[in-house]
Amino acid sequence: MKKTALVLILLITTIMNAQTPNPTSTVDVSGEGVVNVTPDEVTIRVRVENTGKNTTVVKQQNDRTVNDVLAFLRSMGIENKDVQTQYVNLQKNYEYNTKTYNYAANQSISIKVRNLSKYEDIMNGLLESGINRVDGVSFSSSEKTRLESQARKKAMLDAKQKATEYASALDQEIGKAASISEFQQINNGPQPMFRTSMMVESDASGGQQTLAPGEMEIKVRVNVSFYLY
Known part of the structure; x- marks a missing residue:
């Protein structure tokens, strides 16, 4: 009786393992998230x-x-x-x-x-x-940390969408992420609106607006590997 029960357990385990996907292939994509903000x-x-x-x-x-x-x-x-x-x-x-x-x-x-x-x-x-x-x-921007967090989420969603599109073209599906890495930029800060080296010879007159902050980008890029089923 005990032998029969042991064989039955082994059989069930074998069937479950056979039904559980164990992917070894991955689809590797990059994602980008951008948030625009007015500098303060x-x-x-x-x-x-x-x-x-x-x-x-x-x-x-x-x-x-x-x-x-x-x-x-x-x-x-x-x-x-x-x-x-x-x-x-x-x-x-x-x-x-x-x-x-x-x-x-x-x-x-x-x-x-x-x-x-x-x-x-x-x-x-x-x-x-x-x-x-x-x-x-x-x-x-004083909100740089919070905006970077938003950009990261957008980058991950962008990567997931790309991976899904690649997999669906092959009648397959993506699974959990196997690895995630963030692209490290040399300068992740805002670019100057103007940069000059000038000699100042006279005092500036008051009552004028001489600064145009415009809009800056907070950009994050990620590389993600998804399991492919």
Whole structure:
């Protein structure tokens, strides 16, 4: 009796294994998810430069201007975490025409403005504080993490739809995902609306709108392998 029961269990197990698909083939696809958003933040890159014959004087001039710039930014409510020195440089230059040397002091500062309505006032104030070069601006969104999550879901749905279409053309079906990988982009941030390096010779006039943030893309790409039945 026990032997008969054991044979019956083995028979049922064999039948169940035969009926359970065990796919080894996969269909590999990529998916892309895009979310469009209007930027609500801007990063301004400015530079302070001074030149002269005396290194101490040049450095002191630069330091005074930078101090004025930082004081102005604090007065505008810009937090310390949003102001970063990119580099400080003091170099010796040879003038071929006069056969003499001069010195140039440079300091680059990156400023993140989290309220675009303050952009004009901040830019004008920076010019009045003594900055003499604007290296460019770049836009971003405070909702980037949440929007990336949305883009990932869209990318997965896009990949699933592609895999389903491939499988149905072969009268087959897709199963669970065997592997998922996200395409790593070098720069996943927003592209600058403009980027320029210009010498500022005069103060900007107020009452004008000079910033056009436009719209930026949050894009995610994934590679997915689905089991094929």
